[in-house]
Amino acid sequence: MGSESANRPLVAVVIAIFAVHERALRLLLVRRMREQHHQRWVLPGGRVRLEENLEDCARRELAEQAGICGVYLEQLYTFGRVSADPRGRVVNVAYYAVMPPDRVVLRHSADAGEAEWFGFDALPILEFDHQEIVTAARRRLAAKLDYSTVAFQLVPEMFTLGELQEVYEIIQGAGLDKRNFRRRVLALGAIEETCEKRNDGRSRPARLYRARQPGSVAIVR
């Protein structure tokens, strides 16, 4: 370590992974171990191996550091400010990812140290260029809600229109008209009714819907 390859930047991926849980947008952070800034919370990520594609690296780091697999993942931007990391030149290929709330229970994997979901009102101060990455990721996600089907990746497999609307309202930070919202999302033709209803125990049961293409995110409109 230390002087290895000092004539090339280090290439790393960094992931901002979001979930909407308990009426708040949450971001996953991990504690960085055995490093200069150990004990500080940082975005998950790590160096890219020579024989590994960029997205594979992002998925591997999510799995290793937080036990998370199979989420929607999209490249965001590459940050490479010369002075971003005092330990040396790093080029961070940033990704953002999203995950449904029924999967935020974290499996603490052995070698991983800790991982934890933070609300945006209680985010710790982030090192390096991670603050900038989170801001860009959040902006991109908010924008994509309006012209893609990402939102279905942020709700359980079966969901109510109320839950879906909550995702929009929390991420975009603005209330929406219920009738207009329902008309718009149904008009997309990307979700279908199920026969089931969800009974939350304190009000009228809501019909459950399901994405027609649960595995993929499409550009719409």
Next chain:
Amino acid sequence: MGSESANRPLVAVVIAIFAVHERALRLLLVRRMREQHHQRWVLPGGRVRLEENLEDCARRELAEQAGICGVYLEQLYTFGRVSADPRGRVVNVAYYAVMPPDRVVLRHSADAGEAEWFGFDALPILEFDHQEIVTAARRRLAAKLDYSTVAFQLVPEMFTLGELQEVYEIIQGAGLDKRNFRRRVLALGAIEETCEKRNDGRSRPARLYRARQPGSVAIVR
């Protein structure tokens, strides 16, 4: 060379720079010298220096390889497929850039080898992941015409509405209604009339317009 830093990917920038010239969309390519694939046309670009920011690197390479300065430049995507380059692992941070037609005359700089503008109907076959990069850049540019003011970077400082419309039609590959186009672009409030007219010698002289913020590209609509 050769075995240097073989434990880290090489980080390079690659630029797809476009201009609309003589009724066609054109792309700048350079001949790669003293390399395995010398004498093949490739996108301009090169390795990122340790003490150099990514965008600075892109601008330096454009200047060195084609004498081009001061253009609009935007990061596109980072390509890092393991097998993209047979010489070793490369992570290509791709940019796209645009330039007005009155600047496509190339200054052949001394160390640069050749640079040349190619129409899309006569593009050579590109090595590595360059074909993919060009396709992505073109798609992004076509999309950005509709929600930003990039188009003003593709026409001279003073331009006619006919020229501007031609830029849209050529890049998006579809004819537009003249009256609707003019109404829409004028309604943006981003350009202003000048007193001058351009006389092309074979029809009625056209009024010249100028961007209000010639230096910057804004998101609109």
Next chain:
DNA sequence: ACAAAAGTGTTCTCGATACACCCATGC
């Protein structure tokens, strides 16, 4: 009965589209 969220239609405004003719200049 009351609290809590589900469910449901109509009106209005504004931006996008379709469409055809006269004008100024060079040859």
Next chain:
DNA sequence: GCATGGGTGTATCGAGAACACTTTTGT
């Protein structure tokens, strides 16, 4: 006078926004 591109207005359509009340369940 003819060829070439410049310049102009109106009618229609559809998407998005505003807006309030009834229904179903649990307590």
